[in-house]
Amino acid sequence: MNNKINYTNEKLTSFASVVNGKLPIRKVSKNETLKIGVDLGTSSIVVTVIDKDNNPIYGAYEYANTVQDGIVVNYLESVEILQRLKQKVERVLGRKLTTACGAIPPGTGESSARIVANVIEATGMDCFQVVDEPTAAGLFLEVEDGTVIDIGGGTTGLSIFKHGTLLKSIDEPTGGTHMTLVLAGNRKIPYVEAELLKKNKSRENEVFPIIRPVVEKMASIAKNAFDKDIVLPVYVVGGSTNFKEFENAFEKVLKVDVIKPKYPQYVTPLGIAMYDNAGE
Structure with missing residues (x-):
C-alpha cells in the first residue's frame, strides 16, 4: 500500500510541477496517442493530457462558475472556457486534441452526461464516454478494494470497490461551495471574499475550525453510505480536501484511517483522461 501511494504521489507531484511551470513539458511526437480528460467542476474547468501508458x-485549468451541484448551468460559458483551454493545450503541445472523456457526479443522470458531452463536442473534440467522478479517481489510484470519496465544489461523490468491481456509487450536494457559504455567514463577508479567504493557506488555522462542521457532514454522508461494512482503504480526493486537518476530521467520524494523496485536486481529472481510449 505504501509503495502504491508513494508512486501515485510522485506522479501527482510531477504533474503539479508541470502545470505550475516548475518542470518542462516533454515533447509530444506527431503520431503519439494522447488521452484527454475534461473536468467541468463547480469552481474550475480542468483539461488533462496523458499518454497511452497513463x-x-x-494540464490546464481556468476558474469558472458554470456548474452548480454537478450540473452545467451556463452552457455557452462552459464551451467558451473549454475552447480557450483546448487552444492553450494545443499551442503548448503542438498537437490537435481530437477526443476527450468527460465526467459527472454519480447519479446525476443521462441528461447531465449528454450536456457534458455536448460541451466537449462543441469545441471540436469527440466525446465517446462520460464517467462518474469518484470512479475515475479510483482508476487513477488503482483501487481494487477500497472506497474513494471525491469532494468537489458542489458535491460529495463516493464509490465503493471490491475485487476491482464497483459496488456502489452515490453523490450528495455538499462540497466546497457549502464551506464558503458557512465561512461567509460566520465572518459576515461576501461570498467571493469568503472563497478567497478559504483558499488562503496562511489563514487555514482560523478558517478550518469554522468549516469543520461541513467536513464532518461530508464524512457522515460517507459513513451512511457504507451501510454495515466499510471497504478499506478509504481515500479522499478533490480540491475541497486541501486542508491539513481534513483527514483528521474525517477519521473522527468514520473511525478508520483516511488516505489523502498529494495534490488531491488532480486525481479525478487524471482519472477521467484514463477513460479516453478512443485514440487506441
Whole structure:
C-alpha cells in the first residue's frame, strides 16, 4: 500500500510541477496517442493530457462558475472556457486534441452526461464516454478494494470497490461551495471574499475550525453510505480536501484511517483522461 501511494504521489507531484511551470513539458511526437480528460467542476474547468501508458503530460485549468451541484448551468460559458483551454493545450503541445472523456457526479443522470458531452463536442473534440467522478479517481489510484470519496465544489461523490468491481456509487450536494457559504455567514463577508479567504493557506488555522462542521457532514454522508461494512482503504480526493486537518476530521467520524494523496485536486481529472481510449 505504501509503495502504491508513494508512486501515485510522485506522479501527482510531477504533474503539479508541470502545470505550475516548475518542470518542462516533454515533447509530444506527431503520431503519439494522447488521452484527454475534461473536468467541468463547480469552481474550475480542468483539461488533462496523458499518454497511452497513463503517464501525465500536461494540464490546464481556468476558474469558472458554470456548474452548480454537478450540473452545467451556463452552457455557452462552459464551451467558451473549454475552447480557450483546448487552444492553450494545443499551442503548448503542438498537437490537435481530437477526443476527450468527460465526467459527472454519480447519479446525476443521462441528461447531465449528454450536456457534458455536448460541451466537449462543441469545441471540436469527440466525446465517446462520460464517467462518474469518484470512479475515475479510483482508476487513477488503482483501487481494487477500497472506497474513494471525491469532494468537489458542489458535491460529495463516493464509490465503493471490491475485487476491482464497483459496488456502489452515490453523490450528495455538499462540497466546497457549502464551506464558503458557512465561512461567509460566520465572518459576515461576501461570498467571493469568503472563497478567497478559504483558499488562503496562511489563514487555514482560523478558517478550518469554522468549516469543520461541513467536513464532518461530508464524512457522515460517507459513513451512511457504507451501510454495515466499510471497504478499506478509504481515500479522499478533490480540491475541497486541501486542508491539513481534513483527514483528521474525517477519521473522527468514520473511525478508520483516511488516505489523502498529494495534490488531491488532480486525481479525478487524471482519472477521467484514463477513460479516453478512443485514440487506441
